[in-house]
Amino acid sequence: MKQDRKSQKVLYKTFYGFSMAICLRYAGNRDEAAEVMNQGFFKVFTRIESYDADRPFKAWLGRIMMNVSIDYYRANLKMAYAEDLDNAEHIYDASVATDNNLNYNDLLAMVQQLPQGYRTVFNLFAIDGYSHEEIADMLNINIGTSKSNLFKARQKLKQMIADADASVNYNKEINFTPVVAMNGANIKPAFYNNKGIRE
Amino acid sequence: MKTQKDLNDIFKQALADPVEETVFRDKDWAMLEQMLDKGKKRPGIVFWLPVLSSAAAILLFFGWLMLGRQATDHEQKAQQQVAVAPVQKVQPQVAAVQQSANNNTRGAVVHSAITASPKTLTQQTKPAQVEPAYLANNTGAGRSNVKNNLQQKEAVNMQRGNDAAGNQLENAISESKNTRENETLAAVNETKVIASSTTVNTPDIAAADIATKQATGNSTDAGASKVGKVTIKKAGSSFRPLFALTVLASSEQNGVGSLQQTSTGSNIGMMFSAELIKKFTISTGATYSVKPYTLPFTDYHTAYKFKNTPQYVTADCRVLDIPLNIGYQVYSKYRNKISVGTGLSSYIMMHESYTYDYGTTDVLYGPSYYAVKSRGKYMFSIMNLNATYERQVNSKVGISLQPYLKVPLTSIGYSQVKVETFGVAVGLNWNINTFTKPK
Numbered sequence: 001m002k003q004d005r006k007s008q009k010v011l012y013k014t015f016y017g018f019s020m021a022i023c024l025r026y027a028g029n030r031d032e033a034a035e036v037m038n039q040g041f042f043k044v045f046t047r048i049e050s051y052d053a054d055r056p057f058k059a060w061l062g063r064i065m066m067n068v069s070i071d072y073y074r075a076n077l078k079m080a081y082a083e084d085l086d087n088a089e090h091i092y093d094a095s096v097a098t099d100n101n102l103n104y105n106d107l108l109a110m111v112q113q114l115p116q117g118y119r120t121v122f123n124l125f126a127i128d129g130y131s132h133e134e135i136a137d138m139l140n141i142n143i144g145t146s147k148s149n150l151f152k153a154r155q156k157l158k159q160m161i162a163d164a165d166a167s168v169n170y171n172k173e174i175n176f177t178p179v180v181a182m183n184g185a186n187i188k189p190a191f192y193n194n195k196g197i198r199e
Numbered sequence: 200m201k202t203q204k205d206l207n208d209i210f211k212q213a214l215a216d217p218v219e220e221t222v223f224r225d226k227d228w229a230m231l232e233q234m235l236d237k238g239k240k241r242p243g244i245v246f247w248l249p250v251l252s253s254a255a256a257i258l259l260f261f262g263w264l265m266l267g268r269q270a271t272d273h274e275q276k277a278q279q280q281v282a283v284a285p286v287q288k289v290q291p292q293v294a295a296v297q298q299s300a301n302n303n304t305r306g307a308v309v310h311s312a313i314t315a316s317p318k319t320l321t322q323q324t325k326p327a328q329v330e331p332a333y334l335a336n337n338t339g340a341g342r343s344n345v346k347n348n349l350q351q352k353e354a355v356n357m358q359r360g361n362d363a364a365g366n367q368l369e370n371a372i373s374e375s376k377n378t379r380e381n382e383t384l385a386a387v388n389e390t391k392v393i394a395s396s397t398t399v400n401t402p403d404i405a406a407a408d409i410a411t412k413q414a415t416g417n418s419t420d421a422g423a424s425k426v427g428k429v430t431i432k433k434a435g436s437s438f439r440p441l442f443a444l445t446v447l448a449s450s451e452q453n454g455v456g457s458l459q460q461t462s463t464g465s466n467i468g469m470m471f472s473a474e475l476i477k478k479f480t481i482s483t484g485a486t487y488s489v490k491p492y493t494l495p496f497t498d499y500h501t502a503y504k505f506k507n508t509p510q511y512v513t514a515d516c517r518v519l520d521i522p523l524n525i526g527y528q529v530y531s532k533y534r535n536k537i538s539v540g541t542g543l544s545s546y547i548m549m550h551e552s553y554t555y556d557y558g559t560t561d562v563l564y565g566p567s568y569y570a571v572k573s574r575g576k577y578m579f580s581i582m583n584l585n586a587t588y589e590r591q592v593n594s595k596v597g598i599s600l601q602p603y604l605k606v607p608l609t610s611i612g613y614s615q616v617k618v619e620t621f622g623v624a625v626g627l628n629w630n631i632n633t634f635t636k637p638k
Contacts (some may be wrong), residue, residue, distance in 0.1 A: 017221050035230070107213045108213075127214055
C-alpha cells in the first residue's frame with residue numbers, strides 16, 4: 001500500500017490534539033504520551049485496511065489510542081499488584097467538597113501523578129465508562145484488583161483536590177509583607193563587650 | 200463556599216473533552232517518521248521460531264511414546280542376554296583396573312549425561328482486545344459543561360451502536376476542525392473535493408476519512424464500497440525487551456534408550472533469559488547435574504576386554520550443562536503463563552565413573568570400578584524440549600514448574616551411550632526489568 005508521507009503528516013497534525021488528550025490521561029508525562037500516541041498512529045498508518053469507512057474515523061482513532069495506552073501499561077507494568085477486593089464490596093463516597101474550579105491542566109497533572117496501575121483503572125472506569133469486569137478483562141487483572149485500584153486512585157485524587165483547595169485558601173488569607181531592599185550604608189552595627197553589655 | 204461535586208464528573212468533564220488541545224510538536228512527528236521508516240525495512244517475524252516451538256511440544260509428546268516402545272525392546276533384549284550368559288564363578292577382586300591404555304585409543308573420555316532445565320521467563324504482553332467502541336466526544340472550544348454532558352451522553356449512545364449519535368460526533372469533528380490551523384484546513388479541504396464523489400455520512404467526516412485513506416494510499420472508492428460491520432483489528436503492544444534470572448533445581452529420571460528403567464538424578468543451576476522478540480524468549484545458563492544410570496553390559500562400549508562379562512554397568516556422571524534454548528509463550532492470563540521451548544545443550548563432563556555388576560555370584564573375577572580421568576566436552580549434543588508453567592508472585596518474582604525432556608543427538612561419554620532424561624524443574628524467577636524505568 002502506498003504510504004504518502006505528506007498526507008500522513010496532515011492527518012497526524014489534524015488529530016494530534018485529540019489523540020494526545022487521550023494518551024496524556026493514560027501516560028505519566030508528555031513525552032511518554034507522545035511515544036504512546038506515535039505507536040497508535042503507526043498502527044493507523046500501517047493497518048488502515050481494518051478501518052471501516054462507514055464508521056466515524058475519530059471513534060476508531062480514539063479506540064486505537066486507548067488500546068495502545070493499555071498495551072503500554074501491560075508492557076511496562078505487567079503486574080499491577082494490589083490486594084483484591086473480591087469479597088468486600090467497597091462503598092466509597094465518590095463526592096468531594098471543593099470551592100476551587102480546577103482547570104484541565106490541574107486535573108490532568110493530578111491524574112498523571114497517580115501510579116500507573118491506579119491511573120489506568122481510573123481512566124477506564126471514571127472517564128471512559130468501562131465496568132470493572134471489562135477493565136479486568138482488558139488489563140488481565142482480577143476484578144478485585146480493579147476495584148482496589150479505583151478506590152485508591154479516588155482517595156489520592158481527593159487528597160490532591162483538598163491540597164489544592166488549601167493552597168488557594170492560604171494564598172487568599174495570608175497578607176505577605178513585602179521585602180524591602182536595604183541600604184547597607186544605613187545599617188548601624190551594634191558592638192558588645194566581653195561581658196555581653198552593649199557599648 | 201464549598202460545594203459537593205462528584206469526583207468522576209470533575210475529571211470526566213475536564214479530561215474527556217479537553218478545551219485546551221495540546222500544541223503540535225515537530226519532534227513528535229519526526230519520531231513517528233523514524234518509526235514508519237523502520238517499519239518499512241522491518242523484517243518479517245522469523246517464521247521458523249513458532250514452528251520450532253510447536254514442534255517442541257509435539258516432540259515432547261511423541262518422544263514419550265517412542266521411548267516407551269524402546270523400553271520394551273530393551274527389556275526383552277536384556278532378558279535374552281541373561282538367559283544366554285551362564286553364571287560363572289570368579290574370584291573376589293575389587294580393584295581399579297588399568298584401562299587407561301585402552302582409553303588412549305578412544306580419545307577424550309566422557310560420559311553421556313543428563314542435564315539442567317532451562318527456564319524461559321516471558322513477560323505478558325498480550326495484544327489488546329476488542330473492546331466496545333470508544334467514546335468519541337471531542338467538541339469545539341469554549342463549550343459549556345452542560346453541552347459537554349449532552350455530547351458525552353450522545354457519545355455513550357454511539358458506543359451502544361446508536362447511529363444517530365454518530366452524526367453529532369461528526370458535527371463535532373467539523374467544528375473542532377474549524378479551529379485548526381489554516382494549513383491543515385487547506386489540506387483537509389483538498390480531500391473534500393475527492394470526498395464529494397463518494398458516499399459517506401457527512402462532508403466533514405468524509406474529509407477526515409479520506410484524509411486517512413489518502414495518507415495510506417487507500418483509494419476512496421475502495422473505502423466507500425465497504426459496507427457492513429468491520430471489526431477493528433487488535434492493536435498490538437509497544438514491546439520492550441525483558442530480562443530475567445532463574446534459579447532452578449530439579450529431580451530427573453535417566454535411562455539409556457528408554458525411560459522405563461531409570462535412575463534418579465538431580466541438578467541445580469541458574470539461567471538467564473531474554474525476551475527480545477514478543478513472546479519469544481532466548482535463554483542460557485549453566486546447571487550442575489548428577490546423572491546416575493544403569494545399563495545392560497551389552498549397551499556398554501569399551502575397548503577393554505573383560506575376562507568375565509558383567510551383567511550391568513552403573514554409571515555415575517556429573518556434568519555441567521550449558522543450554523541454549525528458545526521459548527514461545529502460548530498462554531498468558533492474569534499471573535499465569537505457559538510456554539514451550541526447545542534448544543541444544545552442551546555438556547562438560549566433570550566426573551565419570553562406572554561400577555560393574557556381575558550378578559548374583561559368590562565369587563567375582565574382574566574389575567568392579569573404573570573412573571575416567573579426562574574431561575570430555577560435547578558441544579550442542581543434546582536436544583532440549585520443555586514446557587514451562589510460570590506464576591508471577593509479584594512484579595519482581597515468579598515461580599515456575601518446568602517438565603523437560605533431553606534427547607542426546609550423539610553418543611556421549613566413555614561408554615558411548617545415549618542417555619535420555621526426563622525431569623521436572625522448579626524455578627524461582629527474578630524479573631530484572633522491574634527496576635528499569637520505561638522510556
